[in-house]
Amino acid sequence: MDERIRKHAKILVDWSTEIEEGDNVIIRAHPSAYELxxxxxxxxxxxxxxxxxxxxxxxxxxxxxxxxGEGFKTPEHLIELVKASDVFISIRGDDNLASMAEVPGSLVSSHALANQPLMDLLSDMRVSLTQFPTASQAQFAGMSLEEYQNFVWNSIIRDWQEVHDMQELLREKLADTDEVCIEGADTELYLSVKGMNPINSDGKHNLPSGEVYVAPVPEKTEGKIYFDLPVVQSGREIHGVKLEFEGGEVVDHSSDSHEELLASILDTDDGARRLGELGIGTNRDINRFTRNMLFDEKMGDTVHLALGFAVPKSVGEGLQGNKSAIHVDIIKDMKKGKMTFDGETIMENGSYFWE
Amino acid sequence: MDERIRKHAKILVDWSTEIEEGDNVIIRAHPSAYELxxxxxxxxxxxxxxxxxxxxxxxxxxxxxxxxGEGFKTPEHLIELVKASDVFISIRGDDNLASMAEVPGSLVSSHALANQPLMDLLSDMRVSLTQFPTASQAQFAGMSLEEYQNFVWNSIIRDWQEVHDMQELLREKLADTDEVCIEGADTELYLSVKGMNPINSDGKHNLPSGEVYVAPVPEKTEGKIYFDLPVVQSGREIHGVKLEFEGGEVVDHSSDSHEELLASILDTDDGARRLGELGIGTNRDINRFTRNMLFDEKMGDTVHLALGFAVPKSVGEGLQGNKSAIHVDIIKDMKKGKMTFDGETIMENGSYFWE
Incomplete structure (x- = not known):
């Protein structure tokens, strides 16, 4: 067995889920992830x-x-299993990422709805989502298996306490910030995060991680932004997304490809035109885009915005985060750009304020 | 996918476990059995x-x-899962049958003891144990994978209602029998099954099946028997077992190989020297010994006796079956032998009374 698989397992058990004697643990994995x-x-x-x-x-x-077909019921036995458990480790890594291609989206949604009670239970547990490097995921990322293994394990096998401490500087600053400004080519965007609750994502719930994120005030985004990196939706890549905001809402949009798909995302519901997340990626071992959001949104020297719902814990006490059925992250490369918190430079041209 | 895998699945679902709308179903499988x-x-x-x-x-x-190490605890989450389930389908088929070789038997026993509450729950559910033909199991049986696939699916894909009806003739006769006699080379054995409850094993709990079995009266076995087929224990084969009974107890024994292992089985506890089962195999698609008791004991034109505990439901109401920690089946080929129920010939030289 590759020694890195053992290290990956140790981080999951010791750092991410802090497993202790007597814990009832569920692992969820495709056979392709058998070694992990x-x-x-x-x-x-x-x-x-x-x-x-x-x-x-x-x-x-x-x-x-x-x-x-339609009419899925909640699996009671799975509910009872999860209720009696302390830890849930979910391993991504299938042998064919197109397995669901033939399944109508409406059926996928109905199935997800029947399983929603399970998702609700998971929010009270020690949960970690991670990736095993399979050939199919390497293919999707456009890499050989060996190259992809190096990529995945480099981004996972890190000193997460150190990452936590470094990100804590960013989280504290963001917690004290009213206005965030992102500048760059075709970009001048103002968001309010006043009173919101930024989260230090440090390898616990997501492994890899390397991100600080927060819910913006839904009504207060103004200006325009150009995203260098594509949005991957149902296997299609929307390149060159540009959005313009007034009063928190997208009032104009364009893209270099799949403009109709972008429009349909924005038309999902009322909240789909407002922001649910501002995220700042810090993991420089994630040094390329691999069409896998578990990695992409944590890329070092990037920021991302999500159209759609806000993660509740990132919303400040007594405030409202954005509501929507969707949560679509879109990433901007900050190697040529600048982000300020109340005027103070936080990221600029590929370096952070602590560098 | 091999069409036989679909047929195998259909039999499991329709015949063995009679799955209906809304049932909570657990499947248990090694990744090698993924297709099933x-x-x-x-x-x-x-x-x-x-x-x-x-x-x-x-x-x-x-x-x-x-x-x-020692000190296993019962997994509460698994208990809750099983409690909330209706059906349990357990698929045998690993990629290496020697995986446990290094694990001390005492540790295996402690682990089994911690999991006993699970086994107790299973007895109230619709449970089926079946086999997927893996390369490792083919190797253990001394066959190519293709030959082994043919063997497994020939023995599984049958008209089980027809098997049930045929075996019912045997079960009814056995239910009315006091004394069973088995005769052959070095063999003249008398068992009492008076008042006991024979079971028609027809592809429900075991798939394949093809067996009628009953608990003998523990104190009433007399005479001697020679077993043509080997006993496989911990990877070792005990050939040519001969047992002699007085008052239900083994008073003399010998074998052509591993005599010490046979002795240690008989010395396990008080019940290890008495019989817990008489079984009559009827599945002629199981036409060779494959060192896998799920198949071997159902071979057509064989009988088997088990040293050790009796399956409770095969014991007659108000009677006592044999108690022991072990249950070791030993098979006798009846192609040259005879079995009678109260003097009536039931099997003789490879044919049954209904033929």
Missing amino acids: VLALYNEIGERKAKPITLMSSNEANRAYMLEH | VLALYNEIGERKAKPITLMSSNEANRAYMLEH
């Missing part, structure tokens, strides 16, 4: 906790959903 | 039941047990 499951059983055994593994497979989900 | 899991998701989706799959792996169990 084996390494986790080693680590969890050493800590005298109790693991079980749910096999996940989009190929199985496809078969199930197509045969079943 | 996919086929099951198809069938279960069609019936609008709710499947989840637990990944089983002896390689993971080995890692866990060795790191954990």
